[in-house]
Amino acid sequence: MANPYAAAGVDTAAGDRAVELMKAAVSATHHAGVLGGVGGFAGLVDATALKSYDRPLLATSTDGVGTKVAIAQALDKHDTIGQDLVGMVVDDIVVVGARPLFMTDYIACGRVVPARIAAIVEGIARACAATGTALVGGETAEHPGLLGPDDYDVAGAAVGVVEFERQLGPHRVVEGDAVVAIASSGLHSNGFSLVRHILAERGIGLSERVDGLPDPIGEALLEPTRLYTAPLLDVLDDPDLDGAVHALSHVTGGGIAANLARVLPTGSWVEVDRATWSPNDIFRVLADLGGLDLTETESTWNLGVGMFAVVAAGSVPTVLRRLSSAGLPAWTAGTVSREVRSLEGFEQGAKGVNGGAVRLIGDYR
DSSP states (O other), X not given: OOOHHHHTTOOHHHHHHHHHHHHHHHHTTOOTTEESOTTOSSOEEOOGGGGGOSSEEXXXXXXXXXXXXXXXHHHTOOSSHHHHHHHHHHHHHGGGTOEEEEEEEEEEEXXXXXXXXXXXXXXXXXXXXXXXXXXXXXEEEEOBTTBXXXXXXXXXXXXXXXXXXXXXXXXXXXXXOEEEEEEOSSSTTSOHHHHHHHHHHHTOOTTXXXXXXXXXXXXXXXXXXXXXXXXXXXXXXOGGGTTTEEEEEEOOTTHHHHHHHTTSOTTOEEEEEGGGOOOOXXXXXXXXXXXXXXXXXXXXXXXXXXXXXXEOGGGHHHHHHHHHHTTOOEEEEEEXXXXXXXXXXXXXXXXXXXXXXXXXXXXXX
């Protein structure tokens, strides 16, 4: 007898095949504290280690990848979008100084194609392993009629832990702290609606080559989000740098100034000097194609800065060396001040946070 659910467009057998294909990659992220295996109704993590904390704070974050998935779908390349998801979720957790513990993912699709789903999850698993995060569960939901047969979206959530006394944030930032910019790998996972609009307006296909880029533009657009968690945790755990990092800011939706302002205390301000770096080629190419000045995109794209660290001034050389040795180019881009002045033209707080004030000055190299 035919399966009526399959006739309605939901192939549970394909879902089972996808799980079998991804099982090894997911299991590789599990440590001794993960109980059970792949396929349970809920992931179980032994929390005994939290007993060693005086006052453990659980940090949680959830996010997706946005319309970057449209690029992956158009190019039929799905093995990097998982890293984008982990970067968007787990790198938000390290911002408060927390160490990620575990993550779950959710994939909604119009039709389960086992190899495609497995490629997405394998990318998530690789990035989880790189950040020390156990991938303990997930869900693949088939939504025929709501999503097209080759459409999908991804989302995830993660949990981490930080000792109360070691949490990072505006409460630790003081006047004279240096603002260290840490390089992005490219667009990461923000501003792709503008990217797609520019390409559509110019009639440029993802497989086309454009001046300024060595590869077809679609390949540059799929450059995975850089993962910052492991190198930053190494810096935070370094006894020679104990307490040197006061705050971190992940440059995601909202752009450069707004995200930095969120982690500065009210009454403080920073001028970020554009002359301290040169934006990645992809930003220059897209701005040129869209007839935009780079400064017009600062609230949309990261323009080459994926993370900021607010650091005690005397520790900056050591922090820069540590980040560089971990493969993260970094440089000093500004200084925190509380000097009374007009803040006209500054971005002041964002996303409901009444934080500090930030503006970008000068010209990009």
